[in-house]
Amino acid sequence: MARAQLRIAACAAALLVIALTVAGPASHVTAVPLSLEDAARQEGKVVVYGSLESETMDAIQRAFTQKYGVSIDYWRGASNKVIDRALTEFRAGKPSFDVVLTNRGPMRLLKDEGMFIKYLSPQNANFPASTKDPDNVLSPIYRMALVGILYNTKLVKPEDAPKALEDFLSPKWRGKWVIPDPTQHTTTEQWLRNLEKLYGADWLPLVRKLAETRPIVVESFIPAVQKIISGEALAGITYVKYVRLYGKDGAPLDYVRLPKMLSEGHTAAISARAPHSNAAKLFENFLISREGMQIEADQGEFVTAKGIYPPIKDADKIHAIVFDELTSEEFKKWAAEFRPLFVAK
Amino acid sequence: MKAGLLALPRAGPAARWRSAFPLPAVGLAVVLAFLSLYPTAMLFYGSLTTVPLGHAGKLSFANYVTAYTDPGTFTVLLDSFVFAFGASALSVLLALALAWVTVRTNAPLRSVFELTAIIPNILPPLLIAISWTLLLSPSVGLLNVMLRGIFHVAQGPLNIYSLPGLVFVEGLILTPLAFLIMSGALRNMDPALEESARTAGAGHWQVIRQVTLPLMRPAILAAATLNFVRALESFDTPAIIALPARIELFTTKIFREALAAYPPNYNLAATYGVSLLVVALIFVALYRRFTSRVEAFATITGRGYAPHAIDLGPWRFAGAAVAGAILILIVVLPVGMLFFISILPFYQVPTLETLQHATLVHYTRIFHNDRVYRALLHSLFLAISGASAAMLLASLIAYVTVKTKIAGRGVLEGLTFLPWAFPGTAFAIGLLWAYVNFPLPIYATIWILLIGYVTRFLPYGLRSVTSTIIQIHREMEEAAWTSGAGFLATFRRVLIPLMRPGLVAGWIVLATIFMREFSLSLFLYTPSSEPVGPLLYYLWLDGQAGSVGALGLLISVISAVLIVVARRYGRLDR
Numbered sequence: 080m081a082r083a084q085l086r087i088a089a090c091a092a093a094l095l096v097i098a099l100t101v102a103g104p105a106s107h108v109t110a111v112p113l114s115l116e117d118a119a120r121q122e123g124k125v126v127v128y129g130s131l132e133s134e135t136m137d138a139i140q141r142a143f144t145q146k147y148g149v150s151i152d153y154w155r156g157a158s159n160k161v162i163d164r165a166l167t168e169f170r171a172g173k174p175s176f177d178v179v180l181t182n183r184g185p186m187r188l189l190k191d192e193g194m195f196i197k198y199l200s201p202q203n204a205n206f207p208a209s210t211k212d213p214d215n216v217l218s219p220i221y222r223m224a225l226v227g228i229l230y231n232t233k234l235v236k237p238e239d240a241p242k243a244l245e246d247f248l249s250p251k252w253r254g255k256w257v258i259p260d261p262t263q264h265t266t267t268e269q270w271l272r273n274l275e276k277l278y279g280a281d282w283l284p285l286v287r288k289l290a291e292t293r294p295i296v297v298e299s300f301i302p303a304v305q306k307i308i309s310g311e312a313l314a315g316i317t318y319v320k321y322v323r324l325y326g327k328d329g330a331p332l333d334y335v336r337l338p339k340m341l342s343e344g345h346t347a348a349i350s351a352r353a354p355h356s357n358a359a360k361l362f363e364n365f366l367i368s369r370e371g372m373q374i375e376a377d378q379g380e381f382v383t384a385k386g387i388y389p390p391i392k393d394a395d396k397i398h399a400i401v402f403d404e405l406t407s408e409e410f411k412k413w414a415a416e417f418r419p420l421f422v423a424k
Numbered sequence: 425m426k427a428g429l430l431a432l433p434r435a436g437p438a439a440r441w442r443s444a445f446p447l448p449a450v451g452l453a454v455v456l457a458f459l460s461l462y463p464t465a466m467l468f469y470g471s472l473t474t475v476p477l478g479h480a481g482k483l484s485f486a487n488y489v490t491a492y493t494d495p496g497t498f499t500v501l502l503d504s505f506v507f508a509f510g511a512s513a514l515s516v517l518l519a520l521a522l523a524w525v526t527v528r529t530n531a532p533l534r535s536v537f538e539l540t541a542i543i544p545n546i547l548p549p550l551l552i553a554i555s556w557t558l559l560l561s562p563s564v565g566l567l568n569v570m571l572r573g574i575f576h577v578a579q580g581p582l583n584i585y586s587l588p589g590l591v592f593v594e595g596l597i598l599t600p601l602a603f604l605i606m607s608g609a610l611r612n613m614d615p616a617l618e619e620s621a622r623t624a625g626a627g628h629w630q631v632i633r634q635v636t637l638p639l640m641r642p643a644i645l646a647a648a649t650l651n652f653v654r655a656l657e658s659f660d661t662p663a664i665i666a667l668p669a670r671i672e673l674f675t676t677k678i679f680r681e682a683l684a685a686y687p688p689n690y691n692l693a694a695t696y697g698v699s700l701l702v703v704a705l706i707f708v709a710l711y712r713r714f715t716s717r718v719e720a721f722a723t724i725t726g727r728g729y730a731p732h733a734i735d736l737g738p739w740r741f742a743g744a745a746v747a748g749a750i751l752i753l754i755v756v757l758p759v760g761m762l763f764f765i766s767i768l769p770f771y772q773v774p775t776l777e778t779l780q781h782a783t784l785v786h787y788t789r790i791f792h793n794d795r796v797y798r799a800l801l802h803s804l805f806l807a808i809s810g811a812s813a814a815m816l817l818a819s820l821i822a823y824v825t826v827k828t829k830i831a832g833r834g835v836l837e838g839l840t841f842l843p844w845a846f847p848g849t850a851f852a853i854g855l856l857w858a859y860v861n862f863p864l865p866i867y868a869t870i871w872i873l874l875i876g877y878v879t880r881f882l883p884y885g886l887r888s889v890t891s892t893i894i895q896i897h898r899e900m901e902e903a904a905w906t907s908g909a910g911f912l913a914t915f916r917r918v919l920i921p922l923m924r925p926g927l928v929a930g931w932i933v934l935a936t937i938f939m940r941e942f943s944l945s946l947f948l949y950t951p952s953s954e955p956v957g958p959l960l961y962y963l964w965l966d967g968q969a970g971s972v973g974a975l976g977l978l979i980s981v982i983s984a985v986l987i988v989v990a991r992r993y994g995r996l997d998r
Contacts, residue, residue, distance in 0.1 A: 126951070126952075128951065132966065132967070133966050133968065134968075150794070152794070152795075152951070153795070154795075154951035154954070155962065155966055156962060156965075157965065159684065160684075163688050164950070164951070167868075168868055168950060170476075171860055171867055171868055173865070173868055175868075175950060175951065175952045176951070255563075260667060262680075263680060263684035295585075295668050296667055296668060296670060297667060297668060298667065298684075298965055299965060301965060301966060301967040302964075302965060302967070304967065305771050305967055305969065308770055308771060308772060309558075309561075309564055309771050309772050309773060310563060310564040310772070310773070311561045311563050311564050312563075325770060325967070328769045328770050329769055329770065329781065330770045422670060422672070423496070423670065
């Protein structure tokens with residue numbers, strides 16, 4: 080019996096250890112900080128929710144942690160998941176995140192909820208006025224996410240690749256291209272709606288015709304590029320940056336040199352209830368610094384710093400047009416409009 | 425009055441113990457009622473208001489009107505039924521063939537085929553679905569490429585992104601459970617009935633058709649209903665296959681409304697959840713009817729003989745081939761595919777050419793990733809403490825319902841009946857509504873996951889412990905009472921050790937489920953309490969297929985270790 084009790088005690092101790100690890104260390108008492116860096120170091124970490132690809136964030140984390148000794152806890156989801164999670168946690172009263180970073184439309188929705196503090200980073204001075212938030216709540220737009228047509232270079236010869244979006248209407252592409260589900264992927268929903276900027280009044284008939292070609296529908300841009308890499312789809316709508324992000328591992332990808340591409344500005348902001356507010360500021364400073372943007376560009380990001388381009392061929396020649404954002408009501412309306420087109424059988 | 429009291433015999437230890445007993449029983453009932461009724465009520469509440477999660481609002485039927493005036497809802501209903509029916513039928517068919525070959529025939533390699541019942545339990549179902557997309561994708565699926573080579577067709581020929589594709593994968597995932605039910609029934613069958621038929625001149629096939637199958641009918645019906653409910657509520661396979669197939673099922677609909685839509689609509693999600701719950705309740709009620717008939721049909725007589733093994737003659741190799749093919753479909757292909765995904769630099773179909781670029785980088789990556797490390801800790805914590813808490817609760821409930829005659833013990837049983845039927849996605853929505861404004865810090869912490877796991881899977885533990893407790897004779901407890909032990913001491917020092925085999929078996933089942941739980945977790949976790957189930961899904965959506973493969977295999981190894989340790993612990997003190 081004694082042995083059994085000993086074993087029970089051992090199990091209980093082991094569980095307690097796991098429980099404590101799970102619960103995290105007790106909060107420490109902090110001394111009066113000398114500088115932002117010191118204060119951030121005492122906080123130890125910054126918790127970031129965002130839609131930036133984990134691999135890119137890994138590269139940022141390596142540099143950031145090495146420089147400041149502050150670690151980054153990163154949770155990544157598509158932008159609709161990021162806003163939902165951040166909003167739900169914030170409304171429930173116990174947000175565990177310090178920084179949110181995703182595209183500007185959803186970030187504005189969160190800003191309107193009063194979820195962020197004002198913060199004027201010393202880096203703001205380096206950005207043109209057009210990228211800045213007049214209220215200084217959102218960071219300046221530090222990167223642009225370009226949406227284009229990517230194709231599998233092993234299965235499609237450059238001359239056979241589509242030259243324009245309308246080429247997908249040809250029967251040879253029927254069922255062979257991929258697009259995220261616009262009823263759940265907000266960026267694709269916005270992209271479709273913004274086709275008006277390229278096609279004028281013809282945009283909606285074009286979208287309808289495109290849907291009739293039965294594209295493969297997936298959750299977001301990453302599963303879309305996965306399908307192109309694996310060959311399940313020959314081409315599709317996704318971010319141009321993946322040419323670099325996955326191409327560097329050997330994935331057979333290239334992008335169609337469209338005359339104009341729609342793009343979306345990305346910003347970051349600091350939670351009004353950030354558990355690590357100093358680390359959050361330090362992180363935002365680094366993210367939008369030239370050093371930070373160089374790291375992002377190396378991973379394929381189109382950053383807004385002058386003269387920094389991702390190692391993607393002809394990246395400097397791309398003509399980007401910025402998305403107009405949708406309101407909550409418009410999101411609802413267009414999701415309902417697109418549902419029978421892209422999701423129904 | 426006084427005289428009357430004096431006339432009573434002095435209360436002995438047993439009587440003392442029993443008079444104190446209703447208190448734990450009442451306590452149990454309260455705990456259970458809270459765990460299962462509260463989220464149920466809140467699910468209904470959520471479906472009957474139109475305000476967001478966590479706000480108080482007026483009651484209205486608006487969500488039901490929205491849901492049932494949408495013609496799409498009936499397609500969802502129909503597709504969900506076809507999917508669940510098909511998957512359940514397929515699983516029963518495969519399981520029946522496999523069980524018959526392994527239990528009743530002299531086919532070679534029978535013990536190898538039993539792996540079909542074990543391996544899939546430690547493999548996250550999400551990964552089985554992912555593996556099958558690489559095998560049966562109409563354009564690049566490995567099996568399709570092979571079939572095209574053989575039959576010289578230009579396309580397909582098989583397409584996983586279809587209702588039959590969904591049915592096929594879910595059917596494979598459900599087969600092990602059906603196999604356990606069928607092989608148990610086949611093993612316990614009284615061979616005298618078959619012998620009599622044989623002596624009366626019936627051939628093998630006639631015996632199977634006219635004696636064995638009719639005797640198996642209750643087990644078949646039980647397995648079919650149970651798997652119907654499991655398919656109806658499954659979210660793993662639909663999460664991977666349904667969207668590209670453009671099929672909407674109840675679970676994907678709930679996911680879309682609650683999590684994937686912007687802005688999310690938890691009210692509509694709750695409304696679909698209520699519908700799913702009602703359907704599941706009906707079928708679980710049917711299941712219980714069938715299982716009670718299984719007991720009525722029970723032919724275990726305690727006589728020490730094994731059922732007659734049928735000599736298949738040269739056909740035994742054909743039997744082994746059929747069972748082997750099922751083993752390949754359920755274990756070899758998905759595990760092999762997972763392994764390939766984990767060693768290829770990026771997500772692609774493994775070929776001789778791509779395998780030249782094999783790398784261990786994904787393993788290095790997951791071992792150096794804090795998020796993976798934290799998720800593993802969370803899942804281990806949930807598996808160990810959740811399984812232990814559930815088994816403790818299950819043994820108390822089993823004791824009260826089986827061993828005592830306390831009034832209202834039927835209520836206890838009824839309360840555990842509810843989670844049986846509660847589909848993970850619907851239950852999760854109920855839990856969110858239940859705990860969002862709860863005064864204790866449960867919402868958005870790991871505790872809501874623990875509560876969800878324990879409540880939802882309690883019936884699994886209960887089932888395993890009930891079968892052991894029935895066999896314990898009252899003398900054992902009575903000996904303890906007369907020696908002066910109270911209820912808790914008797915329970916802890918006499919009953920728990922005697923129930924150990926059932927407790928350990930239940931613990932293993934629960935710990936392996938908790939280690940990879942997905943449907944419930946996806947709705948309930950937050951990034952600071954993320955377990956591995958949702959992490960796998962997000963890694964998948966994040967394009968890190970290699971890490972998904974590597975982590976999936978790692979989880980399987982951890983589950984296997986948990987099983988071995990639990991079994992050893994179960995054996996030592998026996």
